[in-house]
Amino acid sequence: MSGKVVVVTGGTRGIGLGLVRSFVDLGATVVFCGRSAATVEAVAAEIPGTLGVTADVTSRADLENLWDRAVAAFGQVDIWVNNAGRSHARKPLWQIPAAELDEVIDLNLGGLARANAVVLARMAEQGHGAVWNMEGYGSDGMMQSGLTGYGATKRAVTYLTDSTAKDLDAAGLAEKVTVHHLSPGMVVTDLLTHDYTPEEFEKVKKIFNILADKVETVTPWLAQRVLAGGSNGSRVAWLTKGKAARRFATAAFNKRDLFAESAAS
Known part of the structure; x- marks a missing residue:
């Protein structure tokens, strides 16, 4: 597994930062991006x-520069993880500020589509490589009020990945260049817990404590499986339906409080 060159978009916080750390721990060479120069520099100094x-992944020019920087430094890109994404305020679609909704759609879907287009073209020229697209709430068709914009983008990510896998196969590239789904499940980050009132959070916290996990629990497992690879169009999923069912079945006997430390601080 070691020795591979991995690019992680949105690698300065949350799951992205956890993946950067985990890939490094597993012996990979890691390139990551973020939109804040100060934050990017801080993470690079830390790791x-x-x-x-x-880089802003909604910009083709920035994506091309990210690829070029990685290749100039390390000679190739073996794995590219499209992790960058964001959510919006938990409101009905028509109440979300226009700029906020536009940014979510352009980043989660537009940026990911552009990244796939840019990176897969370069990997085809290079002769090998794997792209992993990060799924999220809505990818499997589940729906929740207040998450319409975000959920729709993640549902579209699943279609885009499946369809792109078929394109690679039809083009005769799928033996060397592949695209995959990466599904982290519920992970305790700002993306999961933001925009709840204290009363709302007390209610959803019960579900989070059953189904969610911390970044440092999930990302080493994800990174290991990404480095191991898979067939074109395959999925790596942390929270499967079977695992979720087992957790609900044993919830009364297995009390967890993922938020105890933050509450104490």
């Missing part, structure tokens, strides 16, 4: 050996 690049 020696990584290359941080300031």
Whole structure:
């Protein structure tokens, strides 16, 4: 597994940062990006050996520069993880500020589509590579009020990945260049817990404590399986339906409080 060159978008916080750390721990060479130059520099200093690049993944030019920087530094890109994404305020679609909704759609779907287009073209020229697209709530068709914009983008990510896998197969590239689904499940980050009132959070916290996990629990497992690879169009999923069912079945006997430390602080 070691020795591979991995690019992680949105690698300065949350799951992305956890993946950067985990890939490094597993012996990979890691390039990551973020939109804030100061944050990118801070993470690169914190994790020696990584290359941080300031980039906005909604920009083709920035994506091309990110690829070029990685290749200039390390000769190739073996794995590209499209992790960058964001959510919006938990409101009905028509109440979400226009700029906020536009940014979610452009980043989660537009940015990911552009990244796939840019990176897969470069990997085809290179002769090998794997792209992993990050799924999220809504990817499996589940729905929740207040998450319409975000959920729709993640549902579209699943279609885009499946369809792109078929395109690679039809083009005769799928033996060397592949695209995959990466599904982290519920992970305790700002993306999961934001925009709840204290009363609302007390209610959803019960579900989170059953189904969610911390970044440091999930990302090493995800990174290991991404490095191991898989067939074109395959999925790596942390929270499967079977695992969720077992957790609900044993919830009364297995009390967890994922938020105890934050509450104490």
